[in-house]
Amino acid sequence: QEVTWRVPTSVPEGSFFYNNFLARFADNVDRLTDGRVEIQPFGAGVVVPALKVYEAVQDGVVEAGHSTPSYLVNQDPTNAIFASFPGGMSAEATLTWLYEGGGAKELAEFRKEEMGLHSMVVGVGTSEVLAHSNKPLKTVEDFENLKYRTSGAWAAVLKEDLGGVPTVVPPGEIYTLLQRKGVDAVEWATPGSNITEGFHEVAPYLILPGVHQPTFVWEVVVKEDTWNALPDDLKTKIELAAKLTTYEGFTHFLDADMKAMEEFAGTNVEIITLEPEVVGKLREAGRSWARKQADAKAADGDQRMGEVLKDYLDYQARWTDGSKYLVRDGN
Amino acid sequence: MFPALFALVFAGIPVSLCLIIVAVAFGLSAFGDLVFLQLYGAVLTTASNFNLAAIPLFVLMGAVLERTGIALRLFQALQLWFGRMPGGLAVTTIAMCAIFAAASGVVGAVEIVVGLMAIPAMQRYRYDMGLGAGTICAGGSLGTIIPPSIVVVIYASIAQLSIGKLFAAIIVPGLMMVVFFLAYVVVRCMLRPADGPPVSREEFDRPLAEKLAVTAKALVPPLALIVAVLGSLLTGAASPTEAAAVGAFGTLVLAAVLGELTFPMLRQAFAVSIRISCMIMLIVVGGTMFTSIFAVTGGSTLVRSAVDALGVGDVGVIAVFLAIVFVAGFVLDWISIVLICVPIFTPVIKAMGIDPIWFAVLVMVVIQTSYLTPPMAPSIFYLKSITPPSITYGHMYRGVIPFVLAQLAVLIAVLLVPAAATYLPSIMVGL
Amino acid sequence: MTRLLDAVDGISGIAGAIAMAMLAVLVGSMIFEVVARYVFGAPTIWAFDISYMLNGSIFLMGAAYALKADAHVRIDFLSSRLPERVQRIVNAAVYALVLAPVFAIFSYIGIEKTVKAYRTAEVEMVSPWAPLMWPFYAALAAGLLVMTLQLLAEAARFALGHKSPGSTEHELEDTEAL
Ligand code: NA
Ligand code: NA
Numbered sequence: 001q002e003v004t005w006r007v008p009t010s011v012p013e014g015s016f017f018y019n020n021f022l023a024r025f026a027d028n029v030d031r032l033t034d035g036r037v038e039i040q041p042f043g044a045g046v047v048v049p050a051l052k053v054y055e056a057v058q059d060g061v062v063e064a065g066h067s068t069p070s071y072l073v074n075q076d077p078t079n080a081i082f083a084s085f086p087g088g089m090s091a092e093a094t095l096t097w098l099y100e101g102g103g104a105k106e107l108a109e110f111r112k113e114e115m116g117l118h119s120m121v122v123g124v125g126t127s128e129v130l131a132h133s134n135k136p137l138k139t140v141e142d143f144e145n146l147k148y149r150t151s152g153a154w155a156a157v158l159k160e161d162l163g164g165v166p167t168v169v170p171p172g173e174i175y176t177l178l179q180r181k182g183v184d185a186v187e188w189a190t191p192g193s194n195i196t197e198g199f200h201e202v203a204p205y206l207i208l209p210g211v212h213q214p215t216f217v218w219e220v221v222v223k224e225d226t227w228n229a230l231p232d233d234l235k236t237k238i239e240l241a242a243k244l245t246t247y248e249g250f251t252h253f254l255d256a257d258m259k260a261m262e263e264f265a266g267t268n269v270e271i272i273t274l275e276p277e278v279v280g281k282l283r284e285a286g287r288s289w290a291r292k293q294a295d296a297k298a299a300d301g302d303q304r305m306g307e308v309l310k311d312y313l314d315y316q317a318r319w320t321d322g323s324k325y326l327v328r329d330g331n
Numbered sequence: 332m333f334p335a336l337f338a339l340v341f342a343g344i345p346v347s348l349c350l351i352i353v354a355v356a357f358g359l360s361a362f363g364d365l366v367f368l369q370l371y372g373a374v375l376t377t378a379s380n381f382n383l384a385a386i387p388l389f390v391l392m393g394a395v396l397e398r399t400g401i402a403l404r405l406f407q408a409l410q411l412w413f414g415r416m417p418g419g420l421a422v423t424t425i426a427m428c429a430i431f432a433a434a435s436g437v438v439g440a441v442e443i444v445v446g447l448m449a450i451p452a453m454q455r456y457r458y459d460m461g462l463g464a465g466t467i468c469a470g471g472s473l474g475t476i477i478p479p480s481i482v483v484v485i486y487a488s489i490a491q492l493s494i495g496k497l498f499a500a501i502i503v504p505g506l507m508m509v510v511f512f513l514a515y516v517v518v519r520c521m522l523r524p525a526d527g528p529p530v531s532r533e534e535f536d537r538p539l540a541e542k543l544a545v546t547a548k549a550l551v552p553p554l555a556l557i558v559a560v561l562g563s564l565l566t567g568a569a570s571p572t573e574a575a576a577v578g579a580f581g582t583l584v585l586a587a588v589l590g591e592l593t594f595p596m597l598r599q600a601f602a603v604s605i606r607i608s609c610m611i612m613l614i615v616v617g618g619t620m621f622t623s624i625f626a627v628t629g630g631s632t633l634v635r636s637a638v639d640a641l642g643v644g645d646v647g648v649i650a651v652f653l654a655i656v657f658v659a660g661f662v663l664d665w666i667s668i669v670l671i672c673v674p675i676f677t678p679v680i681k682a683m684g685i686d687p688i689w690f691a692v693l694v695m696v697v698i699q700t701s702y703l704t705p706p707m708a709p710s711i712f713y714l715k716s717i718t719p720p721s722i723t724y725g726h727m728y729r730g731v732i733p734f735v736l737a738q739l740a741v742l743i744a745v746l747l748v749p750a751a752a753t754y755l756p757s758i759m760v761g762l
Numbered sequence: 763m764t765r766l767l768d769a770v771d772g773i774s775g776i777a778g779a780i781a782m783a784m785l786a787v788l789v790g791s792m793i794f795e796v797v798a799r800y801v802f803g804a805p806t807i808w809a810f811d812i813s814y815m816l817n818g819s820i821f822l823m824g825a826a827y828a829l830k831a832d833a834h835v836r837i838d839f840l841s842s843r844l845p846e847r848v849q850r851i852v853n854a855a856v857y858a859l860v861l862a863p864v865f866a867i868f869s870y871i872g873i874e875k876t877v878k879a880y881r882t883a884e885v886e887m888v889s890p891w892a893p894l895m896w897p898f899y900a901a902l903a904a905g906l907l908v909m910t911l912q913l914l915a916e917a918a919r920f921a922l923g924h925k926s927p928g929s930t931e932h933e934l935e936d937t938e939a940l
Pocket of ligand 1: 432468475
């Protein structure tokens with residue numbers, strides 16, 4: 001080998017996200033570089049704290065790291081646009097925006113300028129489950145006073161626009177608290193990932209679609225110096241491995257979700273799909289959150305979020321109109 | 332890394348500090364100067380872990396119980412009923428541990444709450460302290476085999492199993508463990524009555540009315556507490572960690588109601604809580620540092636190549652996996668075992684078509700032994716931190732062996748009758 | 763010398779007292795959250811963060827105090843057979859020459875992280891409350907610093923023969939048999 005990178009991530013070793021994004025990336029890098037670059041993946045908390053992956057790479061403790069911009073939203077809401085936010089683009093539109101619409105380039109520039117890191121997208125997820133709930137949720141009013149385990153932008157939207165009560169529950173206690181009705185509803189991840197958590201065993205309703213998190217994005221970050229020191233052919237191969245990982249991971253997510261939805265259908269859980277008019281209101285509340293954040297950043301003299309958001313929303317509008325030709329299965 | 336660790340541990344340096352020293356020394360070769368920045372991450376990870384907040388809370392509950400007359404009265408009252416039974420106090424200890432285990436997901440907390448209540452009572456009744464120490468250590472270890480359990484949560488998330496199913500799966504083996512522990516205590520004390528002596532007949536043969544009155548008075552406060560802790564948990568008012576706060580707060584309220592809440596007592600109880608929980612937390616930090624360096628310097632690769640050498644398709648693989656967990660338990664704490672072994676075992680188990688829930692339960696049961704098996708035996712460290720000098724490591728090491736055997740008996744039972752683990756999850760509602 | 767050591771003990775004692783006060787607040791904030799969520803259906807957005815930060819702060823603020831009380835468990839069944847002088851020298855050397863420098867470096871990193879978090883206004887990463895992180899980091903750094911001082915003080919006491927490893931009183935005293 002010429003290069004060995006220790007790469008910690010924010011999810012536990014062996015978990016769905018770990019296997020699908022980081023382990024897959026390690027394999028693809030090995031194959032495409034003929035073993036010249038070794039990626040040593042480490043699960044959450046083993047080498048560096050789960051949520052401090054970016055910082056560890058900046059500090060030089062590890063050569064590269066694997067995490068999601070979602071964890072940086074509190075620090076800088078610009079990250080929400082790259083990570084997807086309530087009302088954001090669908091999964092396939094996001095994939096297209098990132099690779100064809102310039103999104104991944106904007107993310108890379110943003111990382112480089114703000115954090116001194118080289119960013120490569122290695123994972124685009126599918127839509128999450130809006131909620132596993134003890135109460136049926138059908139209207140916007142049903143979210144009022146709802147004790148709902150969520151975080152990030154959706155927590156803000158829930159509280160400010162929907163009158164709900166975002167509740168913080170540590171990951172290990174979500175199942176127990178949902179089962180015992182300490183919370184009314186929880187959101188966690190995609191159908192394929194949630195099914196192993198077993199929330200449907202304890203909460204009678206499963207609410208769709210997951211407009212709070214239509215997709216999500218994971219990246220591998222490398223310190224600029226480390227990246228620049230690589231020979232050009234390796235740079236190209238690693239970038240290709242990242243892109244291949246994103247595409248492979250995406251279809252794997254879709255396939256796992258389909259199978260999970262089939263399995264959910266065989267249980268007693270009642271699947272509720274919100275009416276388009278309700279979905280529209282929730283999504284608009286999310287986009288309005290993003291605009292407010294961008295305005296606040298602009299008032300502080302930082303125009304970037306506003307520019308990225310405008311580009312993003314324009315692309316979303318064009319996608320909405322321009323993708324109507326696509327054949328949708330089932331109708 | 333292990334020889335260095337043992338040399339320091341047996342030189343009489345505090346265990347937590349030994350783990351830190353060894354991590355720094357071996358980490359220097361992997362990270363150079365950056366090892367300190369890397370290991371500071373272990374401090375931060377531990378200090379930011381919400382679940383660990385249960386530790387000072389449960390310890391505070393135990394410390395206040397011990398300093399009020401509540402614990403002693405309870406043991407005296409139970410003695411009135413179980414007193415003529417062989418090993419009655421040890422039986423009570425195990426029962427108390429099982430109940431607290433149903434309210435808490437960590438090991439040290441349960442052990443110290445009950446240990447602080449049980450040790451003075453056992454000494455009073457001249458128990459064999461090997462039996463006494465073994466009972467408390469083993470009882471304390473029930474914290475993670477009776478749901479809720481932090482081990483199950485972490486295992487499930489790594490192996491992609493349902494936490495709920497795994498909780499359901501460990502209920503029967505957990506209860507079996509309780510029964511086996513009780514059986515051992517009772518049989519041993521029947522054979523050797525001096526080890527767990529019954530109370531004298533004069534003390535036992537009280538009028539029924541008096542017995543009932545004493546019992547009622549002694550039982551009400553702890554029962555109220557258990558109702559508060561379990562009740563808040565079962566009604567969904569509190570999460571497992573918050574239930575610990577309910578317990579601590581309830582104990583303070585009780586002490587106040589009983590007129591036993593004084594400032595000096597409160598000061599002492601808080602001081603003990605700080606000392607013990609800082610001791611436990613520093614061991615967790617040391618263990619986290621040790622594990623991270625062990626993983627980075629090729630520990631995972633070591634286990635992985637041992638597994639690869641076996642090949643897949645042999646039922647003996649299960650035996651070897653469990654043996655690895657058992658042996659690892661001598662030197663590693665459960666979190667290291669789970670973090671290192673589970674990701675390696677899981678794909679092999681899946682490829683062999685073995686029921687992953689059943690296998691998880693087997694691993695859980697074996698992990699229980701890691702709390703008790705010397706030299707690195709957290710249960711023993713926690714007990715040692717609270718015991719009077721007359722209870723020695725000799726007592727503890729001798730005392731835990733039969734309980735380790737009882738745990739292995741549970742393992743064999745689950746191996747032979749997989750339904751013990753798989754039946755409850757299979758009938759769970761909604762599936 | 764003795765006065766210097768007493769002063770260090772005093773600092774650890776104060777840090778320990780702060781940890782005790784924080785434990786009281788930890789109980790209070792969790793109870794508040796339980797009542798707010800269950801009785802009033804209005805959980806706080808701060809109790810979770812406050813709780814874990816308090817627990818972490820308690821741990822490090824109390825670590826030196828626990829060291830002073832010799833509460834960190836040792837396995838001494840082999841070492842206790844050595845002459846007491848040897849035990850004291852071994853412990854003094856390890857505390858002063860290995861552990862104190864290690865904890866001094868951790869303290870330095872802790873302070874650096876605090877300063878950086880203060881400068882960049884670092885906030886909690888996943889919390890809807892998003893509190894500033896520097897007060898929490900400062901508590902960790904302070905605890906590590908006090909721990910460093912106490913390690914040196916303990917080493918001095920061992921070296922001077924004022925104290926022996928494992929000689930401090932136990933949490934439970936022997937109970938009279940009936
Ligand atoms: Na438990
Ligand atoms: Na062990």
